[in-house]
Amino acid sequence: xxxxxxxxxxxxxxxxxxxxxxxxxxxxxxxxxxxxxxxxxxxxxxxxxxxxxxxxxxxxxxxxxxxxxxxxxxxxxxxxxxxxxxxxxxxxxxxxxxxxxxxxxxxxxxxxxxxxxxxxxxxxxxxxxxxxxxxxxxxxxxxxxxxxxxxxxxxxxxxxxxxxxxxxxxxxxxxxxxxxxxxxxxxxxxxxxxxxxxxxxxxxxxxxxxxxxxxxxxxxxxxxxxxxxxxxxxxxxxxxxxxxxxxxxxxxxxxxxxxxxxxxxxxxxxxxxxxxxxxxxxxxxxxxxxxxxxxxxxxxxxxxxxxxxxxxxxxxxxxxxxxxxxxxxxxxxxxxxxxxxxxxxxxxxxxxxxxxxxxxxxxxxxxxxxxxxxxxxxxxxxxxxxxxxxxxxxxxxxxxxxxxxxxxxxxxxxxxxxxxxxxxxxxxxxxxxxxxxxxxxxxxxxxxxxxxxxxxxxxxxxxxxxxxxxxxxxxxxxxxxxxxxxxxxxxxxxxxxxxxxxxxxxxxxxxxxxxxxxxxxxxxxxxxxxxxxxxxxxxxxxxxxxxxxxxxxxxxxxxxxxxxxxxxxxxxxxxxxxxxxxxxxxxxxxxxxxxxxxxxxxxxxxxxxxxxxxxxxxxxxxxxxxxxxxxxxxxxxxxxxxxxxxxxxxxxxxxxxxxxxxxxxxxxxxxxxxxxxxxxxxxxxxxxxxxxxxxxxxxxxxxxxxxxxxxxxxxxxxxxxxxxxxxxxxxxxxxxxxxxxxxxxxxxxxxxxxxxxxxxxxxxxxxx
Amino acid sequence: xxxxxxxxxxxxxxxxxxxxxxxxxxxxxxxxxxxxxxxxxxxxxxxxxxxxxxxxxxxxxxxxx
Numbered sequence: 001x002x003x004x005x006x007x008x009x010x011x012x013x014x015x016x017x018x019x020x021x022x023x024x025x026x027x028x029x030x031x032x033x034x035x036x037x038x039x040x041x042x043x044x045x046x047x048x049x050x051x052x053x054x055x056x057x058x059x060x061x062x063x064x065x066x067x068x069x070x071x072x073x074x075x076x077x078x079x080x081x082x083x084x085x086x087x088x089x090x091x092x093x094x095x096x097x098x099x100x101x102x103x104x105x106x107x108x109x110x111x112x113x114x115x116x117x118x119x120x121x122x123x124x125x126x127x128x129x130x131x132x133x134x135x136x137x138x139x140x141x142x143x144x145x146x147x148x149x150x151x152x153x154x155x156x157x158x159x160x161x162x163x164x165x166x167x168x169x170x171x172x173x174x175x176x177x178x179x180x181x182x183x184x185x186x187x188x189x190x191x192x193x194x195x196x197x198x199x200x201x202x203x204x205x206x207x208x209x210x211x212x213x214x215x216x217x218x219x220x221x222x223x224x225x226x227x228x229x230x231x232x233x234x235x236x237x238x239x240x241x242x243x244x245x246x247x248x249x250x251x252x253x254x255x256x257x258x259x260x261x262x263x264x265x266x267x268x269x270x271x272x273x274x275x276x277x278x279x280x281x282x283x284x285x286x287x288x289x290x291x292x293x294x295x296x297x298x299x300x301x302x303x304x305x306x307x308x309x310x311x312x313x314x315x316x317x318x319x320x321x322x323x324x325x326x327x328x329x330x331x332x333x334x335x336x337x338x339x340x341x342x343x344x345x346x347x348x349x350x351x352x353x354x355x356x357x358x359x360x361x362x363x364x365x366x367x368x369x370x371x372x373x374x375x376x377x378x379x380x381x382x383x384x385x386x387x388x389x390x391x392x393x394x395x396x397x398x399x400x401x402x403x404x405x406x407x408x409x410x411x412x413x414x415x416x417x418x419x420x421x422x423x424x425x426x427x428x429x430x431x432x433x434x435x436x437x438x439x440x441x442x443x444x445x446x447x448x449x450x451x452x453x454x455x456x457x458x459x460x461x462x463x464x465x466x467x468x469x470x471x472x473x474x475x476x477x478x479x480x481x482x483x484x485x486x487x488x489x490x491x492x493x494x495x496x497x498x499x500x501x502x503x504x505x506x507x508x509x510x511x512x513x514x515x516x517x518x519x520x521x522x523x524x525x526x527x528x529x530x531x532x533x534x535x536x537x538x539x540x541x542x543x544x545x546x547x548x549x550x551x552x553x554x555x556x557x558x559x560x561x562x563x564x565x566x567x568x569x570x571x572x573x574x575x576x577x578x579x580x581x582x583x584x585x586x587x588x589x590x591x592x593x594x595x596x597x598x599x600x601x602x603x604x605x606x607x608x609x610x611x612x613x614x615x616x617x618x619x620x621x622x623x624x625x626x627x628x629x630x631x632x633x634x635x636x637x638x639x640x641x642x643x644x645x646x647x648x649x650x651x652x653x654x655x656x657x658x659x660x661x662x663x664x665x666x667x668x669x670x671x672x673x674x675x676x677x678x679x680x681x682x683x684x685x686x687x688x689x690x691x692x693x694x695x696x697x698x699x700x701x702x703x704x705x706x707x708x709x710x711x712x713x714x715x716x717x718x719x720x721x722x723x724x725x726x727x728x729x730x731x732x733x734x735x736x737x738x739x740x741x742x743x744x745x746x747x748x749x750x751x752x753x754x755x756x757x758x759x760x761x762x763x764x765x766x767x768x
Numbered sequence: 769x770x771x772x773x774x775x776x777x778x779x780x781x782x783x784x785x786x787x788x789x790x791x792x793x794x795x796x797x798x799x800x801x802x803x804x805x806x807x808x809x810x811x812x813x814x815x816x817x818x819x820x821x822x823x824x825x826x827x828x829x830x831x832x833x
Contacts, residue, residue: 027821028818028821028822028825029816029817029818029819029820029821029822030817030818030821031817032811032817082807083804083806083807083808083810083811084811086804087811091818095818095821095822095825097826103797104804105800105801105804106801106804149800152800153794153795153799153800156794156799157790157791157794160787160790160791160794161787161790164783164786164787164790165783168779168780168783172776188772191772191773191776192772192776195776195780198780199780199783202787273802
């Protein structure tokens with residue numbers, strides 16, 4: 001056994017790669033990594049082609065050349081999981097003489113490195129990261145990622161300005177309030193008002209800008225959004241205060257304006273952070289290869305970075321390798337695993353000149369193919385484009401709340417006007433002030449905080465439960481919908497072959513035959529091999545496999561072959577399954593029935609959902625008999641087989657207005673996008689994941705129960721907060737309309753209301 | 769009370785400095801990672817062991833050249 005002394009204790013290690021990483025970390029004097037780390041360290045893998053990344057063309061495409069001649073790159077490293085990782089990576093890289101700066105980002109799991117190309121190379125940097133056991137890959141959506149970073153930085157700046165400004169203005173306001181009671185000198189009052197006017201300028205013109213921009217956009221689209229009353233209240237209060245300051249008549253509201261801005265920006269930041277956290281998190285999926293073997297003529301192949309491949313290049317794809325570009329097959333035939341694209345686990349056989357889409361995995365031996373489309377034009381690039389479109393869609397929060405918000409805003413505006421019109425004939429000086437206090441006291445602040453704060457807390461909570469919530473608007477459907485739809489393959493079932501039964505055909509011992517079969521299958525990347533992973537394989541010689549035609553190998557001079565079973569050999573009990581037979585020249589030995597099996601937690605989950613009176617339906621593209629078999633074993637009454645994506649969509653829309661869909665294939669994407677609430681699994685294709693509202697990272701079906709429970713609590717908390725806002729307004733507005741609410745009281749009411757809403761949302765954290 | 773005529777404008781100068789400092793901090797990416805900053809204090813920048821290891825490494829390289 002390999003052991004090393006880590007943090008003063010002897011620890012066993014799994015392999016020499018890990019031991020190498022430990023030795024190296026300790027030789028660098030960075031052993032305290034093990035003391036502070038919170039999660040397990042990743043395991044190093046052998047990767048040798050780093051020198052390719054020093055190619056000038058590659059460097060030009062992927063690095064930023066700085067003015068002083070240094071280069072900078074931001075890499076995605078999904079294994080960064082705690083602060084100790086960031087520390088280790090930074091220290092190790094910085095001990096290189098040529099590395100000027102290295103900064104790891106824990107939240108987004110990225111590493112920024114700046115180096116002097118004269119003294120260090122990208123190859124040596126990547127090599128060192130690899131030796132530590134981390135895998136660096138290029139960021140896929142660099143520009144969107146940088147844009148989000150910029151948006152966040154901008155908002156933080158605005159909050160800073162609002163906070164500093166609001167503190168100063170409120171300090172002066174305190175002096176004014178106290179002065180009011182103790183007969184302040186008119187000169188001093190005048191001076192203090194001017195001071196608050198000056199200090200509120202940056203808050204209004206810079207920090208509050210997003211509200212004015214938003215309100216303008218709303219009005220242009222003839223829509224009454226949250227920003228309209230906010231912008232109206234802010235600008236009216238500010239302008240009125242300026243007039244009051246100059247004319248020395250009436251009240252000033254500079255403190256309310258500044259505090260109001262600060263509160264609203266904070267709410268907006270919480271919401272933005274929650275949304276970005278989801279978008280920035282690299283969902284761990286199979287990493288795409290960064291290099292492919294490209295032909296350089298004369299039958300030689302050379303590893304080339306993927307970004308340097310051009311359509312028409314001849315490449316080689318190794319067994320089990322996933323292609324990051326679209327290909328045309330040049331070899332005669334190939335077996336291709338498209339599970340990432342379709343969700344179906346049975347591989348398809350592709351003939352010469354057929355297309356292989358990016359994201360497919362080569363399920364046969366080494367194949368040769370021509371590059372058809374690269375980058376943005378390849379299948380994955382097109383999906384990414386769709387993803388980005390989905391990302392820029394306006395936050396649908398408004399849609400959920402639309403009727404309520406519009407009603408609320410319309411009544412606030414009407415009430416303000418009524419107040420103004422009512423007071424104008426009798427008391428023209430106060431009319432404007434009273435109308436304004438109606439606007440301020442109604443506090444759209446609490447209303448606009450109620451939902452984002454609850455969402456932020458829920459997103460974090462679900463994250464801890466292994467659920468990634470992509471679209472919080474789906475929470476309502478998760479909480480309330482009583483019509484749930486399930487895909488079959490990969491959702492209710494495991495989505496891979498498992499042994500259902502073995503039938504003995506010859507005289508050979510069954511265990512021995514299974515072990516030989518396992519030995520033959522383990523050499524292949526065919527999904528059938530997974531069904532034999534638990535059997536110790538007997539090593540065979542001369543293993544050969546033909547795409548779609550089985551495997552053969554030699555043991556002790558006897559040739560063994562695997563082929564599809566004939567009808568007589570099949571086990572009648574598993575009629576709908578796939579049967580394979582192991583045979584020698586003497587005859588057949590065993591026949592094994594293989595099929596997809598139910599997830600271990602499927603039964604429990606379905607029963608729990610049925611106990612909540614939820615109507616369940618299976619929507620599957622699979623054959624009738626297989627779907628019925630699954631439906632019967634789970635006691636689901638409604639099951640529809642052989643559905644095309646459009647059929648699934650039709651059924652879903654037809655049955656109910658509020659639906660939840662759980663699915664994992666690309667063919668489920670349209671239904672997932674159409675359902676009010678949709679759930680998928682982490683290993684699904686990108687498009688599927690982006691069509692869904694929630695992703696189960698834990699890969700356990702039973703997580704949907706936790707999701708429903710959490711969603712119910714969240715909607716309950718949101719409803720409480722909204723109820724509070726309405727009650728508060730019902731009480732406060734009549735007072736404000738009758739002119740009994742001075743500005744300071746309006747400000748206190750507004751803050752108390754917002755605090756209540758935030759505290760109520762935080763309560764979601766404590767519910768166990 | 770006349771002191772406020774001098775002190776408040778003075779505090780506004782301080783405010784301007786604070787705004788400038790905050791802007792600088794945001795620009796130099798100090799607010800980019802809000803999760804990590806909390807544990808940064810645990811790690812010693814000039815960890816003695818690490819510094820010694822770097823020195824040894826340099827020494828080795830010099831001898832190697």
